[in-house]
Amino acid sequence: MNEGLAHFVGDWHALLVLLIAGFLPNEIWRLIGLWLGAGVDEGSQLLVWVRAVATAILAGVIAQILVQPPGALASVPDWLRYAAVASGFVVFMLTRHSIFAGVVSGELLMLAGKWWVG
């Protein structure tokens, strides 16, 4: 039983790493948001700015995955990654903002392109 549990959890050092490099770096920003956000009004100008920055940081995360692809995504050529996301966006616009249609067509274009490139 104890051995099974040890196998499931792994060593305690790894859990400490998860706490320091995973949990705390994320939770700290959430708690700062909770702390500072309490005084912010829903329609305030500050919130418009904060939302614009959040959106732009998210855009940065998206761009980073496309420009500097992790793992297996690096096996897909640059032009194909960009074309897949662009086509997903076009379909999303054409289908009156269907995320499902956009995601599926972007993925299909990537798979078709990868098959065609070989």
Place this chain on the structure above:
Amino acid sequence: MRPATQLFRFPLALPALDSPQWQSSLRAFALGTRSVTSTVLTLVLFATYVGIGALAHDTHFSLGWVLASTLFVWAGPAQIILLSTLGSGATVVQAAVAVTVSAIRLFPMVVSVLPMLRTPQTKRRHLVLATHFTAVTLWVECFRLLPQVPRERRVAFVHGLGAGLVSVSLTATAIGYGLAANLPELFAAAILLLTPLSFLLSTARNCRQLADLLALVLGLALFPVVAMFHTGVDILISGMTAGTIAYAVHWWREPQ
């Protein structure tokens, strides 16, 4: 049984704002959990966490470790960054810095979600769990669903929604961990492409004002430029700059 087409059309309607169903917090929690089935983002989340589970297996982390990371970190990109930096032999400090930068986006997300949840009676400690659940999926869904939820039941609703999304993700993490050895490279690439695709489209759908749309476009365009300087905080610099320019344009066009 609902017809299969409805699964993709998300017809799930919440009760009217004055419906007696909203009188119970427990019922609001259940309605929040059920809303998990009303969005394609749940499928995206599922696939993303299958990918994260597989990545954890390949980088020799235990199943318990990666499940704990899904539960406690609860931010897909951060978990991918954490696994790939630790897996490539980086120090704990290097991994912590990379994850901290990627997580900054959570701060404005929390700030924009919380005002939708608060009532004059709400204490800060009532919002701690909702704050933890806040990540891109919950953020997008809050903007979509909360206008249909009476204000005094929104915290319970978000707790249900968050618990549902976390449960789906924990299941997917375990499945991905189990399947890891059998995942072909093409499938792994397709899963990794899901994150930018779904993040882009869900953010685009959440754009409510010119400032939001402009921030998205400028943020995409500016990152590759800033990345050429290898500052280590490229996302922070391009995000702050693009977001502030977008706000300035908004302010200039609609003086308060």
